[in-house]
Amino acid sequence: MEYFLQQLINGLTLGSIYGLIAIGYTMVYGIIGMINFAHGDIFMVGSFIALATFLALVALGISALPLILFITLLVSMLFTSAWGWTVERLAYRPLRGSFRLAPLITAIGMSIVLQNFVQITQGARVKPLPPQIQGGVTLIEGVTENGTIAVQLSYMQMIIIATTLALMIGFSLLISKTSLGRSQRACEQDQKMAALLGVNVDRTISLTFVMGAALAAVAGFMFLLLYGVIDFYIGFLAGVKAFTAAVLGGIGSLPGAMLGGLLIGLIEVFWSGYFSVEYKDVAAFSILVIVLIFMPSGLLGKPEVEKV
Amino acid sequence: MAAGLVGVLGFFFLALRTDIGTGGLDLTYRWGLWFISIAIAFGGRLLLNLFVFNRAKPIASGIKISLPAGAISAGSRVLGPFLLLVALTLPFIVMAVYPDRDRQFIDLAILIMTYVMLGWGLNIVVGLAGLLDLGYVAFYAVGAYSFALLAQYFDIGFWMALPLAGLLAATWGIILGFPVLRLRGDYLAIVTLAFGEIIRVVLLNWYDFTGGPDGISGIPKPSFFGLDFTRTGGFAEFFGIDYDSIHRFIYLYYIILLLALITNFVTLRLRKLPIGRAWEALREDEIACRSLGINTTNTKLTAFSIGAMFGGFAGSFFATRQGFISPESFTFLESAIILAIVVLGGLGSQIGVVIASVVMIGGIEILRNLGFLKEIFGPDFEPTQYRMLIFGLAMVLIMVWKPRGIISSRNPSAVYKERKKIGSDMVAQGEGH
Amino acid sequence: MENAMKTPPAQTWDDNVVLSVEHLTMRFGGLVAVNDLSFNVGRGDITALIGPNGAGKTTVFNCVTGFYKPTEGRIVMRHGKGLQADRIEALTRTGRQFDDDGDDRVFLLERMPDFEISKRAKVARTFQNIRLFGGMTALENLLVAQHNPLMIASAMTIGGIFNLPGYRKARAEAIDFAAYWLEKTGLIDRADDPAADLPYGDQRRLEIARAMCTRPHLLCLDEPAAGLNPRESNELNELLQYIRKDHDTSILLIEHDMGVVMQISDHVVVLDYGEKISDGNPELVKNDPKVISAYLGVDEDEVAAVEESIDMPVIHGKTKPADNGEGGQS
Known part of the structure; x- marks a missing residue:
């Protein structure tokens, strides 16, 4: 039972990170109907920027940890957004209105570029960062034959889950209440018509990428803090998992992305905890395949009515 | 306006680049180098900013004019036989022109041919049937491992294993395809990607059977009607010529050329058959297909499994060529490269695949040999690092330049009076849109 | 009646x-x-x-x-x-x-x-918003409609790959039948043009011709x-x-x-x-x-x-x- 609870907490933490990345996928997919393959690498770039900022701040002699974390978060969000914007501007905007596979290929190309760019500038070796936030609360303590087992909720996990929750709420408000959200939904429905009605489509799409990148940066930063190890290749697997999460939840749906992220996180952690670590990815992908076979539009996606 | 945009764009790059420069040397003590790298990054970025990005606009618009599509498609009619002729005589041309580097060039030709074949195989699925498959490498892996395992456990030679590997890959195509083919567009894409990853992870972890990350080595080389390419008692002795290891390379080259040509022949034939026309119709409009009595599930499955079969053939060839395989060779990047070749070449175009393979794969290999740059930038400079970076950039640039691929017009499969090329703007891209 | x-x-x-x-x-x-x-x-x-x-x-x-x-x-x-x-x-x-x-x-x-x-x-049908195979020629559209008989004639593709005479004959007949309907709908001159290139009225008739090709x-x-x-x-x-x-x-x-x-x-x-x-x-x-x-x-x-x-x-x-x-x- 204690073990189960501990895994649940770990799963939710990991799932939050996936969910944050998945939102970027789902928003972009919703608005222009493309798989932004470079998004996983934007996440990776985000975590590198966070690492750099963190070290720079430490080097500058700022010692208050909360302040450092806060500034790092802001800086990485800001600069990763710029990356997101640039990728969209360079690789996707010239192909807007072109056929579907072209932006997919440029996205894969962009992903290769980002990976190798970071590899060249930062080196291929993993970057370890010692744990910064230590301690936590012990929720339950149980006694088993092997000794005591405690369910720990670390401060790190609390921060991650809380930040994710706050961002989710903020985001839902942004989409449902502001004019930007309205423009986004309009572009989602019909770009031409939205443009005719005075919505700046290019700007809206750019902002979508910017927001997605900002969330990916948050995820990247938290990934860095949680695992303490990053390299140039983390983007691919995290990206695929997050995209899986987005599809699982029903692509185009924000709550779906979050739900999918949590599910993927839970599946992975539980599978590793109870069965085998090696096959955790197989488990996540298998669940995806099974869900899609029975619910072709994902868990929270709108069922696609076939128009004849 | 444009300058302002470029300025903003450049600024972020500039700032970012320096920022990342900081992190790259984190926890190391090369502070001096760090400052230099920032300075170089800063300066280089600034120069790029001033000279490249300011000019980016006119260059881009200049490219857009490009060649008229007609010239390329007219050329492609002559191009086909010409390329075939070159392909048939290539080893001898190479041996005559570059006698000291012939092995390397023939090896490169073999590699390119493998990708041509993979591209042609995937072209059936993506180009003709319009099904986006991001896990094609799975079938390549199935083919390679089938042969390797058959050779290891049953001591079966290449020529026996080849059809079996193709069959196994096709079977896997059906098994994987059956549950997922009713998914639409991007869902299909992600599921195929997932299958590709699943197969790789299983190969990686099923240590007892597949050797896990260590892979399988000692895969037998193909024999020439029972003759091996060994120093004694093999091919050379039988024909009374001096032994030269180049013979094996040439032989391998002709095997892959033959396999690729078979793929091409079958594809071209299938296109003119009802099944091929049904694939293309499926790409254009699935609902209309169903209203005409076409069983779309079976039609998709045939496309999927035939594509998989050719992937399997290519996989066995890969295994025998390398003599060693491991899951490393079957990552998503491979799928992405093959898909990029198909899309860059122009969906459904056979010649386009050849051109794209030569450009992309040949390009990568040429970048490997940029050793002379070392002399310019000093010994610390490692040009091969930039290989994939340039590869990725090339993918983006070619796609932006020609979103429909290099050869984008479609040849009708049946003609009443006069053969007319069909412009790419008419042709649908399948699933989803 | x-x-x-x-x-x-x-x-x-x-x-x-x-x-x-x-x-x-x-x-x-x-x-x-x-x-x-x-x-x-x-x-x-x-x-x-x-x-x-x-x-x-x-x-x-x-x-x-x-x-x-x-x-x-x-x-x-x-x-x-x-x-x-x-x-x-x-x-x-x-x-x-x-x-x-x-x-x-x-x-x-x-x-x-x-x-x-x-x-x-x-039972054949046409659609309210025309569903032709836009990138295929008018003739190809009508051949797709004869998919099933042609599949049988090509022995489920195997005979077709080797271009056996039985398939060649069936193919010629299919083209004739398609030409017949193109004639009837007045589209014979556009047989080799992509369907998406035809004017709206022609597309409507082509869709009817295609439906008729399923007999x-x-x-x-x-x-x-x-x-x-x-x-x-x-x-x-x-x-x-x-x-x-x-x-x-x-x-x-x-x-x-x-x-x-x-x-x-x-x-x-x-x-x-x-x-x-x-x-x-x-x-x-x-x-x-x-x-x-x-x-x-x-x-x-x-x-x-x-x-x-x-x-x-x-x-x-x-x-x-x-x-x-x-x-x-x-």
Whole structure:
């Protein structure tokens, strides 16, 4: 039972990170109907920027940890957004209105570029960062034959889950209440018509990428803090998992992305905890395949009515 | 306006680049180098900013004019036989022109041919049937491992294993395809990607059977009607010529050329058959297909499994060529490269695949040999690092330049009076849109 | 059957039935698109299904051609003459999809998947928003329609790969048959042009030609005259008359153009809100007060009225605003 609870907490933490990345996928997919393959690498770039900022701040002699974390978060969000914007501007905007596979290929190309760019500038070796936030609360303590087992909720996990929750709420408000959200939904429905009605489509799409990148940066930063190890290749697997999460939840749906992220996180952690670590990815992908076979539009996606 | 945009764009790059420069040397003590790298990054970025990005606009618009599509498609009619002729005589041309580097060039030709074949195989699925498959490498892996395992456990030679590997890959195509083919567009894409990853992870972890990350080595080389390419008692002795290891390379080259040509022949034939026309119709409009009595599930499955079969053939060839395989060779990047070749070449175009393979794969290999740059930038400079970076950039640039691929017009499969090329703007891209 | 128009009570479509729709109900969630609808389509007739926008006409079509599975009801397609009532009852009880003993085949369409309906039951259809294979030539479009016979001729592709004579012959015949229909629809000069390149009217006719290439017993046309000019509309009338007379093909059509409907149909079924409100020959339907109040009341030419009525939200308090044209579920 204690073990189960501990895994649940770990799963939710990991799932939050996936969910944050998945939102970027789902928003972009919703608005222009493309798989932004470079998004996983934007996440990776985000975590590198966070690492750099963190070290720079430490080097500058700022010692208050909360302040450092806060500034790092802001800086990485800001600069990763710029990356997101640039990728969209360079690789996707010239192909807007072109056929579907072209932006997919440029996205894969962009992903290769980002990976190798970071590899060249930062080196291929993993970057370890010692744990910064230590301690936590012990929720339950149980006694088993092997000794005591405690369910720990670390401060790190609390921060991650809380930040994710706050961002989710903020985001839902942004989409449902502001004019930007309205423009986004309009572009989602019909770009031409939205443009005719005075919505700046290019700007809206750019902002979508910017927001997605900002969330990916948050995820990247938290990934860095949680695992303490990053390299140039983390983007691919995290990206695929997050995209899986987005599809699982029903692509185009924000709550779906979050739900999918949590599910993927839970599946992975539980599978590793109870069965085998090696096959955790197989488990996540298998669940995806099974869900899609029975619910072709994902868990929270709108069922696609076939128009004849 | 444009300058302002470029300025903003450049600024972020500039700032970012320096920022990342900081992190790259984190926890190391090369502070001096760090400052230099920032300075170089800063300066280089600034120069790029001033000279490249300011000019980016006119260059881009200049490219857009490009060649008229007609010239390329007219050329492609002559191009086909010409390329075939070159392909048939290539080893001898190479041996005559570059006698000291012939092995390397023939090896490169073999590699390119493998990708041509993979591209042609995937072209059936993506180009003709319009099904986006991001896990094609799975079938390549199935083919390679089938042969390797058959050779290891049953001591079966290449020529026996080849059809079996193709069959196994096709079977896997059906098994994987059956549950997922009713998914639409991007869902299909992600599921195929997932299958590709699943197969790789299983190969990686099923240590007892597949050797896990260590892979399988000692895969037998193909024999020439029972003759091996060994120093004694093999091919050379039988024909009374001096032994030269180049013979094996040439032989391998002709095997892959033959396999690729078979793929091409079958594809071209299938296109003119009802099944091929049904694939293309499926790409254009699935609902209309169903209203005409076409069983779309079976039609998709045939496309999927035939594509998989050719992937399997290519996989066995890969295994025998390398003599060693491991899951490393079957990552998503491979799928992405093959898909990029198909899309860059122009969906459904056979010649386009050849051109794209030569450009992309040949390009990568040429970048490997940029050793002379070392002399310019000093010994610390490692040009091969930039290989994939340039590869990725090339993918983006070619796609932006020609979103429909290099050869984008479609040849009708049946003609009443006069053969007319069909412009790419008419042709649908399948699933989803 | 022409004289059926003059003698209202004759109702030949109840004696020699090619398709009968029985108690068809289709619900989408809570919305009842078609409610307990029954009507017959007579063999050799041109039957029109009319009704205001949103009445459920296309839904009926989609049920008949298998694109939707009806919530309730039975749809029977007969290849042989007569009602064959006993045989159909027996078939219904077995749970099988069709009974193809001999020439008098009967099919229960609600049980069959869409492609089988075209392949076996020989019901072909066109679409409201034309669905041609745009990147393929007109000829290729018609060859795709002959997929199934050609598949058999190519021995499921294997014979075709080796280009055996049997397949070559079948292929030549298929091209001839396609050319025949291109000739009939006046498209022979555009045979090698991509379908997306053709003008709108030609695309409509090409779609009909493509449907005819499946050699159907029943041809279902979803608004074939939509968007045609008067001359094209007349040509269409002639084409439909020709198909009905010379090809032993019955026609079921949805149409808004009353000119076309009254001129060529033998039998008109009127739907409103998913229910049948009138059923008879054009003369009878035209004078049916229910139809007039529901649908024809505004003007003789309802289409013109609807098209101009973007600001006019209701017609007799029943129809929906006509701003977004006819959606997929009209």
